[in-house]
Amino acid sequence: MLDFFGSIGSFIMTPLYFAISFVLTSFHTLFGGIFGPASGVAWVLSIIGLTLVIRAALIPLFVKQIKSSRNMQLIQPKVKELQKKYGHDRERLAQETMKLYKDTGTNPFASCLPIILQMPIFLSLFRLIDQAVKNPDKPKGVMTETLNNQFRDAHFLGAKISDTFVNTDDNGVRLLAAILVIAMTATTFLTQRQLMSKNMPADALSGPYAQQQKMLLYVLPVVFAVGGIAFPVGVLFYWTTSNLWTMGQQFYVIRNNPAPGTPAFKAKEERDKAKAARKGLPEPTTGEAESSAVATEVEERPAPRVQPKRQTKAQRQAKKKPGS
Amino acid sequence: MKFLLIGVLRAYRALISPLYGQVCRYHPSCSAYALEAVTEHGAARGVWLSVRRLARCHPWAAGGYDPVPPHRHRPSRTASAAPTPTQGA
Numbered sequence: 001m002l003d004f005f006g007s008i009g010s011f012i013m014t015p016l017y018f019a020i021s022f023v024l025t026s027f028h029t030l031f032g033g034i035f036g037p038a039s040g041v042a043w044v045l046s047i048i049g050l051t052l053v054i055r056a057a058l059i060p061l062f063v064k065q066i067k068s069s070r071n072m073q074l075i076q077p078k079v080k081e082l083q084k085k086y087g088h089d090r091e092r093l094a095q096e097t098m099k100l101y102k103d104t105g106t107n108p109f110a111s112c113l114p115i116i117l118q119m120p121i122f123l124s125l126f127r128l129i130d131q132a133v134k135n136p137d138k139p140k141g142v143m144t145e146t147l148n149n150q151f152r153d154a155h156f157l158g159a160k161i162s163d164t165f166v167n168t169d170d171n172g173v174r175l176l177a178a179i180l181v182i183a184m185t186a187t188t189f190l191t192q193r194q195l196m197s198k199n200m201p202a203d204a205l206s207g208p209y210a211q212q213q214k215m216l217l218y219v220l221p222v223v224f225a226v227g228g229i230a231f232p233v234g235v236l237f238y239w240t241t242s243n244l245w246t247m248g249q250q251f252y253v254i255r256n257n258p259a260p261g262t263p264a265f266k267a268k269e270e271r272d273k274a275k276a277a278r279k280g281l282p283e284p285t286t287g288e289a290e291s292s293a294v295a296t297e298v299e300e301r302p303a304p305r306v307q308p309k310r311q312t313k314a315q316r317q318a319k320k321k322p323g324s
Numbered sequence: 325m326k327f328l329l330i331g332v333l334r335a336y337r338a339l340i341s342p343l344y345g346q347v348c349r350y351h352p353s354c355s356a357y358a359l360e361a362v363t364e365h366g367a368a369r370g371v372w373l374s375v376r377r378l379a380r381c382h383p384w385a386a387g388g389y390d391p392v393p394p395h396r397h398r399p400s401r402t403a404s405a406a407p408t409p410t411q412g413a
Contacts, residue, residue, distance in 0.1 A: 064383035095389045098351040102388030110347045112354045112381040188343060195345065216342045223339050 016124040021141030023050050024128070028147070040156030047125070047234055051241040054121055058114050062249060066257055069108040073260040075100060108259070122238065129232045133162045156233070165229035173233060180236040181228035185221045187243040191250045192217065198264040199254045325367040333359045349387030354378055360392045 027046035028037065035042040078100055086093040101107040129151065131140055136148035143151075152162045159172040168174065228236060258264035337355050348354050357377050362370030373392065380390075 061383050068383060094351045098349075098387060098389045101349070102386045105386055107349045107387040109349045109387065111349045111383045111385065111387075112347055112378055113383065115344060115347060116378055192345060216345075219339070219342050223343060226339075 012120060013124055013127070016120055017128065017141035019141075020050065020121060020124045021128055021143045023053050024125075025142055025147060038150045038154060040154040040159075040161055043151060043154040043161055043234065044156045044237055047237045048241050050125070051238050051245070054118070055242060055245045058117070061114055062110070065110045066253065069106060069257065071104065071106040072108055075104050075106055076260040078104075118242070122235070125238055126231060126235050129162050129234050133232075151234075159233060161234040161237070162232050164232050176233055177228055177236060180233070180240050181221075181224050183240050184224045184228070184236070184243050187240070187247045188220055188224070189217060191243075191247045192220075194247075194250060194254060198267075199259050199262050326362060326370070329362045329367055329370070330359065333362065349381055349383075349385055350377070350390045351388075352391065354381050357390070357392055364392060365395070 024046050027049035028042055031042040031045045031049075032039070035045075079097060082093060082096050082100065086096055128140055128143065131138070132143065132148040132151040136152060137145055139145055139148050154161050157172070157176060159170065159176040160168070163170065163173045165174055165177040227239070231239075254264045255268070258268050333355060337359065341355055346353065350357070352360065354374070354377055358370070358374035361373040361377075364370070365373060377390070381387075
């Protein structure tokens with residue numbers, strides 16, 4: 001059983017080791033030329049470069065997500081209607097809202113794919129560092145024994161980047177790990193808070209959902225602290241950079257594609273108005289006006305009547321007594 | 325095996341999932357789906373269903389309401405929506 005999982009694992013991970021170590025060593029050739037191949041700065045910058053390459057490669061997914069959430073503004077009245085109708089029943093509300101997203105082809109969520117893609121990448125970077133420490137003579141991917149030794153012994157700000165908080169006696173490593181944990185917690189916290197305070201309608205901020213979100217803010221530091229003491233400093237640099245990127249991406253979305261009926265949406269309208277005024281253009285039709293026009297249209301349109309289908313007597317009777 | 329998977333999924337939902345907020349384009353979310361699928365259908369079929377669901381959850385998918393399918397062998401309590409061979413017209 002374990003062998004079976006082991007072979008699935010190596011089937012997935014082997015190409016990843018090559019890809020990740022290739023990007024890493026390419027950056028290392030560049031930064032090693034500037035700062036010296038054994039320097040910690042070169043290795044840390046290589047890890048940051050790797051993170052940026054991966055997040056940049058995921059931009060198409062992000063763009064697709066933005067496009068598919070573009071019509072949120074138009075379906076907002078329908079979402080409100082559903083909230084009024086099923087507000088007491090969270091499960092049903094979630095089902096109906098998701099159905100609406102599907103039917104209108106508008107979905108504000110990013111999908112699980114980016115996370116599923118990033119997890120093995122994170123794991124393979126961890127394994128690359130881990131193996132460089134434990135078995136430097138058996139290099140993975142395009143690493144070499146020399147590179148492994150450099151990677152293992154590289155120091156950044158006096159801390160060994162292959163060390164973890166728990167397996168070191170060096171307070172420098174502990175301090176650096178602690179700083180990175182704080183940075184990760186802060187970026188994720190800010191990302192979430194920005195989302196909640198600026199990009200959520202006021203009525204979504206009360207009730208059990210909001211309660212859950214608030215709990216989350218207390219869970220975050222614990223998770224990062226646990227991860228932060230178990231992973232090598234090098235991996236924490238990857239994690240922190242990735243979180244920073246997510247935060248930037250989030251700020252971009254909230255600024256340019258805010259959810260309707262939120263403070264961020266109003267702010268964008270003000271900016272658009274100011275821009276139009278500066279350029280001496282006529283005032284643009286605001287999103288609110290547009291969406292309310294759609295709303296009245298939606299309300300006035302009667303529900304389409306379902307035409308009865310022509311059926312034989314046998315069919316009608318079969319329907320009345322299913323299974324008989 | 326089943327309980328190991330349930331444990332892993334519970335841990336993921338408690339610790340890792342909160343880091344990302346809601347990302348899933350479906351309801352129930354992929355991890356909730358996986359947890360229910362493994363609980364209902366056992367390790368092998370549960371994992372199979374979950375992998376298929378994860379493959380469906382990408383930015384080009386419309387998303388929507390996508391519950392765990394009921395047991396194939398055990399007849400469901402409500403009349404099945406799909407026509408049985410004898411009802412086919």
